[in-house]
Amino acid sequence: MLVALLAIMIGATILSGLVTIYYDVPRQMGAQFRSYGANMIFTGTQELFNMEDVEAGVRHIKASELVGVAPYRYETVRIHDRPIMAAGTDMDGARKSSPFWKVSGEWPKADGEIMVGKNVADTFRLREGDSLIATFAPETDGDEIILDNEMTFIVTGILDTGGNEEDYVYLSLDDLEELTGEETTLDVCELSVSASADQLTAYADAISNNVEGINARLVKRVTQSETAVLSKLQALVLLVTIVVLALTMICVATTMTAVVTERRKEIGLRKALGASDASIISEFMGEGLLLGGIGGVFGSLLGFVFAQVVSVSVFNSSISFRFGLLPITVIVSIIVTGIACMLPVKSATNVDPALVLKGE
Amino acid sequence: MGKDKVKRMSLLELRNVSKIYGDLHALDKVSLQVEKGEWVAIMGPSGSGKSTMMNIIGCMDKPSEGEVLLDGIDIAKETAKNLTNIRRDKIGLIFQQFHLVSYLTALENVMMAQYYHSIPDEKEAMEALERVGLADRARHLPSQLSGGEQQRVCVARALINYPEIILADEPTGNLDEANEEIVVDLFRRLHEDGTTLIVVTHDPEVAEVAQRTLVLRNGRLDHETINPNFTGHIKLS
Structure with a gap:
């Protein structure tokens, strides 16, 4: 679970940081482009x-x-x-x-x-x-x-x-x-x-x-160059964000699959005691979504630090914290975690208590 | 005896129950009846069909053929969801390996069964632990309990929801002699309180204290032994 939380936090950090940069790049790059003249x-x-x-x-x-x-x-x-x-x-x-x-x-x-x-x-x-x-x-x-x-x-x-x-x-x-x-x-x-x-x-x-x-x-040679460079840079940032989210999803799915496998006996026991598929889903999905929320909160804060470091080291100027990005990062983290948990949680409902409690 | 059979309704009845895996007949047209409040032991060598029968009675598996009437409901025809509900409401399970959740205390393990049944009630769970003599160990984790104590927690968990029937699969298989005696004594008290018990065991001493013993062999009911200390119980149909 700690691994899953770390994966979500890293994913949310990159997401929050890159989205911050994504929106700040035009301002930052615009200032840089001004050195090319009128x-x-x-x-x-x-x-x-x-x-x-x-x-x-x-x-x-x-x-x-x-x-x-x-x-x-x-x-x-x-x-x-x-x-x-x-x-x-x-x-x-x-x-x-x-x-x-x-x-x-x-x-x-x-x-x-x-x-x-x-x-x-x-x-x-x-x-x-x-x-x-x-x-x-x-x-x-x-x-x-x-x-x-x-x-x-x-x-x-x-x-x-x-x-x-x-x-x-x-x-x-x-x-x-x-x-x-x-x-x-x-x-x-x-x-x-x-x-x-x-x-x-x-x-x-x-x-x-x-x-x-x-x-x-x-001055079209300047504005068009700016637009082309910014578009490509933003597309790159967007692509990296999507790749990182996909990797986060894979990491969380893998970890949750390992967790479900590790807890097969417990799941079997819970089912033997009368747990319905819905309650197994809600328990595991609840854990996953909670991790997503916690990871999202910490990730968005770390993402700001990440964006700040990038902005200062690359563009030589600081950025301000976007409060609107906090709920968005948390929601996206929860959604990503939820999607990543779907298959592992589904496999949890397929656990046969008679088999696992016999040690098979 | 025949008069009793007509008058008294069985809590559990198996009618020509078979479980077939390809060419293998794990159970082969088994029929039996268990009356409410009865204590039955099931014996037989490995592969005789004991576990298959327990899984079917415990609503964790379905027969390939035949009827399984539990409290008047043919569980062979029920959906998986209904089987879960029946298992939750009517059956208490005791396992050879105890199967306690390692990160929950003894009390929490008992309350987990309440959680899926109705509402967790710490006082009631504590009373169940008192009943098995473990009130002072309620806050201990399974790793801090002996094998006998863990099995007693398992018994408390099985009886917390007042099930119609308790199914125990090799309950003394992992216990030493002293703890075996404690667990058997608990069964005796549960029986005295009117609980229906079906105990699968390899241990003849554990089987001997039941009212009757059913012996399975190659998926068939081979024979039945009635403990002479108990009287007036229904024979195999």
Whole structure:
């Protein structure tokens, strides 16, 4: 019986733990996936849009799911007479929505600070702490460039992404506005949202339909990858849970069969004393179901510990106890034990008292 | 005697009862009657059909042919469920190997029979143990009791539900002489109280104290011996 109880406890532990992980994986993995960058993009329905439009759109997203918002305005500036693409952004938002960016040095924090892409830095042999002069030339007269504005920046960091970003320089929206002398409008806004693909689609639809001036789209290569990985991971967890439950059932059935075999004489005696098949079934099934209940309670508590250990060691974050899982685990344990006990209990009713009491 | 036979109703009657396993006739057209309050011993060599007859009388087996009337009910025609009920209500069983549940005390073993019959009553179970002289051993486990004491617990368990008939299969087979005498004395007292007893035994001394002894051989009733100390009992039909 102790073996059966242990089997049920282990089964319930795995069940409770894996179900906890099953439901927590999207949140955990979602947070992990955010390191791959933005998964939603705002573009203007006309051409350009502004921060007020972004704020209106962001209000449709649950604050707890919003990881980062990085608005971008792109303008061509000249550095040492060479045209370079300058991106004005909110540095804090850009850092959160593009955590994979590797910055050598510091992100710009104050006005007059700039971060340059690795290729730009190589071209101009720029290093951290160097200063550069950027000019904005929106108008030309034939081949003659009419210099309009000029600003000096301190390079705080070199950006290394392995992508196009290395050809850009990054400065604050306010600096870009000052450099260009034009009020800030946005070309694009990148958002990183920790939500499922379905939820993201719902957000995008709600924003596109309700916020004038913004068209919200999902970055499909990110969201589809997330969905595919999560689906496979959840399917794996579900499969393991089913296998563990099946193994638990086999273990309990084997143990109960051994118990019935061991107690054949007692069963024969009880039947000889007048025990009906129903009372034999209720006694053995009752013992089994009680074990299932006890194993389920302890298993669900141990399952939480198991899930917590897995979550901390794999995802590096803790999870909270799901009280709703306790009765579910207990009920499933009782059902599994009940099914496992069916055959052994049936064999108990087939014990012939005349044979076993004679020692045959 | 013939007049008695008409007037007095048998508690147990076997009419041409056979139990056949393939070509083997474990019992072969056996007929007998046992009157209420009678003490009958059944003897015979191994394989003579004693255990088969006890199983049939104890409602744990059914005959292949014939009728078995217990208190007027033909148990040969009853369903397994009804046989369980009849066994529970009318029969007390005593075994050679005692068959006490090892993890239950003597008192609990007696109460187990009450549990399947009606409602466990500790006071009544204790009285049954007092009757067999084991009140002071009531809280002991079977492993803490001698063989004789275990068999006395078995007797207390058999009589706790006031059965119509007590079937004892080699009740002294595992006992020494002193304990054998104690158990036989218990049977004597049960008989005096009006309990019907059927005792299967190999021991002639145990058989001699019964009112009559039936001897089986090769599945047939070979002969019957009547103890001269008892009178007025029904012969084999």
